[in-house]
Amino acid sequence: MEDISALKALLSTPKHIVVTVHHRPDGDALGSGLGLAALLRKQQHQVQVIAPSAYPDFLGWLPGAPDVIVFEKKNQQKASDFLKKADVIFCVDFPTLCRLNGMEAMVRETTATKVVIDHHPNEGEFAALAFRDTTSAATAELLYEIFEGLGVQDLIDKDIAECLYVGIMTDTGSFKHATTTAKTHRIAARLIDHGADITKATHWVCRNNSLNKLAFLGFALSHRFVVLKEYNTAYFFITAEDYKNYALETGDTEGLVDYALSVRNIAFAATIKEKKDCISLSLRSSGEVPVNLWAKEHFGGGGHKNAAGGISQLTLAETVAKFEDLVKINKKTLTN
Ligand code: 5GP
Ligand code: MN
Numbered sequence: 001m002e003d004i005s006a007l008k009a010l011l012s013t014p015k016h017i018v019v020t021v022h023h024r025p026d027g028d029a030l031g032s033g034l035g036l037a038a039l040l041r042k043q044q045h046q047v048q049v050i051a052p053s054a055y056p057d058f059l060g061w062l063p064g065a066p067d068v069i070v071f072e073k074k075n076q077q078k079a080s081d082f083l084k085k086a087d088v089i090f091c092v093d094f095p096t097l098c099r100l101n102g103m104e105a106m107v108r109e110t111t112a113t114k115v116v117i118d119h120h121p122n123e124g125e126f127a128a129l130a131f132r133d134t135t136s137a138a139t140a141e142l143l144y145e146i147f148e149g150l151g152v153q154d155l156i157d158k159d160i161a162e163c164l165y166v167g168i169m170t171d172t173g174s175f176k177h178a179t180t181t182a183k184t185h186r187i188a189a190r191l192i193d194h195g196a197d198i199t200k201a202t203h204w205v206c207r208n209n210s211l212n213k214l215a216f217l218g219f220a221l222s223h224r225f226v227v228l229k230e231y232n233t234a235y236f237f238i239t240a241e242d243y244k245n246y247a248l249e250t251g252d253t254e255g256l257v258d259y260a261l262s263v264r265n266i267a268f269a270a271t272i273k274e275k276k277d278c279i280s281l282s283l284r285s286s287g288e289v290p291v292n293l294w295a296k297e298h299f300g301g302g303g304h305k306n307a308a309g310g311i312s313q314l315t316l317a318e319t320v321a322k323f324e325d326l327v328k329i330n331k332k333t334l335t336n
Contacts, residue, residue, distance in 0.1 A: 003129045004149040010113060010129070011150070014044045015087040018112070022094035023052040023101040024250065027170025027205065029093040030055050032117070032139040034064040035163030036090060039147065042155045048082045052103045056251025058208045062166060063159035071103045079103065086112040091127060093139040095120040095302070117143055120304065121292065134304075137179040140167025144187045158195030165196040170205060173258065178286075178306060216246040220256060227263065231327045232334045234260040235270040237320055243274070257282045267334050268327065272319055279312040279319040289333055298326055 019037045021029035030051070037047040049064065053072045059065060071079045083089070089112045091097070097104045116127040119136040136142040144164055147153045168188050172180045192198060220236050227234045236256055242248070253273060260269035261284045268289050271282045281299050283291040285306050292308040295301035301310020312319040327334065
C-alpha cells in the first residue's frame with residue numbers, strides 16, 4: 001500500500017474517471033468496480049464503469065449495474081469518448097491489459113493515469129499506481145483496505161457495502177475457498193456493519209437459477225462429465241450444439257466446474273467449452289495443484305493457484321485430448 005498517499009493526492013481534486021473490469025466480469029470484478037465507482041462519485045468525481053463484455057444476469061441487481069457500458073454491445077464509440085476524456089482509469093480485478101480483450105488497445109493508448117487494484121499474480125506492470133495483493137481472497141477485500149487507507153471508509157453506504165460483499169462472497173465461493181482468511185471474514189463483517197443485506201445477496205447470487213440452467217446441469221452431469229479416477233481429475237466438455245439446445249446465456253455454465261471439484265478425491269477439475277470463436281477453459285484445483293501455471297503454459301491464460309482460465313484455438317476434441325495429456329504428464333502432482 002505504499003502508493004496510497006499518491007492515490008490520495010491523485011483523487012484530491014474532482015476528476016474524470018473510468019473504472020474498467022475484465023472480460024466476462026464476475027461478481028468480484030463487477031462488485032468491486034461498481035463499489036469503487038459509487039464511492040468515487042461521493043467524492044465529486046465523474047465516473048463511468050466500462051466492461052469489455054456482458055456480465056451475467058444474476059449480477060444485474062447490483063446498484064449501478066444497469067449504467068455500466070458494455071463495450072462489446074455496439075458501445076465502442078461511447079466507451080472511446082469516455083476513455084479519451086478520462087484523467088484516471090482504474091483497472092479492477094485483472095493483472096494485465098490483455099484481459100480487456102477488444103478494449104485493450106483503446107485503454108493502452110490513453111494518456112490517463114492508470115491505477116490497478118487486483119489480487120491476481122502480477123504479469124508485468126502497466127499502471128502508474130498499483131495495488132496488488134495475491135493474499136486477498138477478492139479484489140473487493142483489497143478495495144476495502146484501500147478505502148481504509150484513504151480514510152474514506154465512512155463513505156461506504158449500504159449499496160457500496162453490498163457491491164463489495166458480493167465480490168468477496170462470489171470469489172470465495174461463499175467463504176469456502178482456501179483463500180478465505182480471518183481478515184476476509186472481518187472485512188465481510190464490516191460490510192454488514194455498513195448495511196450489506198446478506199440475505200439479499202444470497203438470494204440473487206445463490207438462489208437465482210433458471211429451470212433451464214438446472215436442466216442443463218442435469219444433462220451435463222449425465223452426458224458431458226468425464227472422471228479420470230486414477231489421475232484425481234474430472235472435467236465437463238460443452239459443445240456449441242449444447243449452447244444452442246439449452247439456449248445458454250452468460251453465466252449459465254458458471255459454477256459447473258465446482259461440481260467436478262466436489263467429487264471425492266478429485267484434485268483437478270475443468271470445464272472445456274466450445275465458444276463461437278475459441279475453446280475456453282475454466283480450471284480449478286484443491287491443494288497444491290497450480291492451475292494458473294498450467295493455464296499460462298498450455299492455454300495462454302492465467303489466474304490463481306486454485307482457479308484459473310485460458311483458451312485454445314484447437315477443436316473441442318483436440319483441446320480435450322491436450323487437456324488429458326496435461327493430466328497424464330502431471331500424474332505425480334495430481335496423485336500426491
Ligand atoms: P473462470 O474459470 O471463473 O472464468 O476464471 C477463473 C480465474 O481465472 C479468474 O481469476 C480469472 O480472472 C482467471 N482467468 C480466466 N480466464 C483467463 C484468461 O483467459 N487469462 C487470464 N490471464 N486469466 C484468466
Ligand atoms: Mn477476483
